[in-house]
Amino acid sequence: MKTVKYLTILLSTIAVLGACRKMDDYKDKYLDGGSITYAGKIDSVKAHPGDGRIMLSGLLIADPKITELRIYWNNYADSFSLPITRTPNVDTVRAILNKMEEGVKTFTMTTFDKYGNRSVNVTITGRIYGNTYKSLLLNRTIKDGLNIADSVTLNWNVLDASTGALGCELQYTDNNSMLQTIFVKRTDTRTVLKNYKLGSKFNYRTLFLPDTLAIDTFYSKFQEVAVKTDVTPLYIVNAGPGFANSAGGTARWQTPANWITTADVRNAGSDIGGLDNGNWLPSKALSIEAGWGLPAVPNGKVYQTFTLPAGKYSLIVTAGDCSTGGTKYITVAKGTTLPDIGNVPADALVYKTIVKNSDNTLDFTLTDASPVALGLQAGMTADGNFMKAFKVRLMRLP
CATH class of the missing domain: 2.60.40.10 (Immunoglobulins)
Known part of the structure; x- marks a missing residue:
């Protein structure tokens, strides 16, 4: 039994001596007989995207001996070296890499001290933006x-x-x-x-x-x-709301100033009509009405005329209440007068049947400067027909 015990101790001693010898061989071969010394690594690294460039930033917290930061990318095929001058404080390092290809890249950052010792590698992924991104x-x-x-x-x-x-x-x-x-x-x-x-x-x-x-x-x-440009003040006079009265009429029925009205529209007596000042209305309204004591309006017109330059336009008429009977149009026509009611479909530049209590819009285009007439017109029998408009606007479209 003693012989076995001594043999076991001898074998253990030989094993330990063999392990020590291998460690010494490793140090001699790789460490020149000493331990590895690392430089302090960069900390808190961030990637800041740019236009054809990227900035990498980080902190140098310890190791005052650091003198250089190297950055590698494209599998170490490309690199950048940044000299470092440490201060007693925590230093912020910023490195801008210019003329970079658009896309996502991985960067390896390594610091070196004045003795040539390197740090543990720090990697970060960042994006570079360019023409593809900008085109979107x-x-x-x-x-x-x-x-x-x-x-x-x-x-x-x-x-x-x-x-x-x-x-x-x-x-x-x-x-x-x-x-x-x-x-x-x-x-x-x-x-x-x-x-x-x-x-x-x-x-x-x-x-x-x-x-x-x-x-x-x-x-x-x-x-x-x-x-679109509101050109109403340049061309339409007395466009509402709150239409001005001309010299005729001071009660409910009046005549709108600056608007051309036909005789059958001025049918309230004393050659007055075309403007309704009823106290139940929100404001005075351009009006064509027949019935309730007013005679028929066979070919009534309320309009203005002026010359417009070539361009695209939109006429907007804000209508009040309107009866269902009679023929009632908003019309734009070339020339200095509106066509007769029966000729509107053939002779008007654009027209539409008025829709009550809404903004009625007519779009039209002039290829050259032209005189135009625009406004309201109607053909009504004297059995309770009417049309009202509170505001007229002319827009020039882009």
């Missing part, structure tokens, strides 16, 4: 816009925050022919452009930040926009 950027859309006098009011559709959109940069020309630039925030739903040059166009583009860490702002392409 779309402008915020405009719900509607209207130019009235020297201001434009724009109503915007919702701009989704998840797209990284920040808002819009908008440029327009003012009445002094000076270019004005404003920023429309993403959360703004309505914008008023003041001192706007009547009938001019504006440009706008949308700004995007694809990532909260991004170092570059991206822009959609500039888009030129023309909004």
